[in-house]
Amino acid sequence: MTGCNLETIRYYEKIGVMPEPPRTSKNYRAYDESHVGRLRFIMRARELGFTLEEIRDLLALVDGGAQTCGEVQVLANTHLDSVRAKIADLKRIEHVLSSTVAQCTGGDVPECPVIDALTEVT
Amino acid sequence: MTGCNLETIRYYEKIGVMPEPPRTSKNYRAYDESHVGRLRFIMRARELGFTLEEIRDLLALVDGGAQTCGEVQVLANTHLDSVRAKIADLKRIEHVLSSTVAQCTGGDVPECPVIDALTEVT
DNA sequence: CTTGAGCCTGTACTGGCTACAGACCTTAGG
DNA sequence: CCTAAGGTCTGTAGCCAGTACAGGCTCAAG
Incomplete structure (x- = not known):
């Protein structure tokens, strides 16, 4: 899908740059389009060398919607x-x-x- | 002396790139010229971006004396x-x-x- | 003689993941 | 229907190159 390691996504979730997705009845993570978009954002920013801390700041601006x-x-x-x-x-x-x-x-x-x-x- | 943080030297000692120096009666580390030389070697190699693993290899060559x-x-x-x-x-x-x-x-x-x-x- | 500075050991933390262990779940083949 | 191989789940430990304590000992200056 995104080519991102699943454990990396879990890590992003843990440090709070990815939201916790809803779960299926069997407790599996159920991602939707918004999660994929956000993950791509993070991956692109990482490719450009932004630290996760910087990415957190970028996301905070975008999440506010008032960047x-x-x-x-x-x-x-x-x-x-x-x-x-x-x-x-x-x-x-x-x-x-x-x-x-x-x-x-x-x-x-x-x-x-x-x-x-x-x-x-x- | 070398401008190197004491705790960094201890770390180098722990991972085996610096030898354990002799101790004074009060258990203080007593470095001599050879330690200073070796530390400078490591510091210069670090400044050139060598990893400690690479430095270990360089030192192994030099230590053998047959590099x-x-x-x-x-x-x-x-x-x-x-x-x-x-x-x-x-x-x-x-x-x-x-x-x-x-x-x-x-x-x-x-x-x-x-x-x-x-x-x-x- | 006290006070502040040094050193001692050992442990925990950083960033950005990766790699398990042990449990659960799903799917394909027989 | 059963089994085996693969997925996912949680939690923990490891990587590199140090840094930052805590708690104890020692030393030099005033």
């Missing part, structure tokens, strides 16, 4: 900033790592620029 | 690949998110391109 584009934009921009910060961080790592590895001879010798970089005294 | 540049290079390249994969992932997110937010009016209206993107049926 404004301005409010949503603030949340999205905050998240965008953190995504950009992570990219910058990883790029720094990528740069250091790739330029160090590039100096490796790759042979059977014990001397290694990577180890040197991790061991250096300075 | 070769080739072996280290393999570990470093594997990690580099995962860093690059994360960057690619975050860039995709950054692209989608920034182009969606760019369409926001930011006003008091309920219509919002970000919400639309999360809610769309397709």
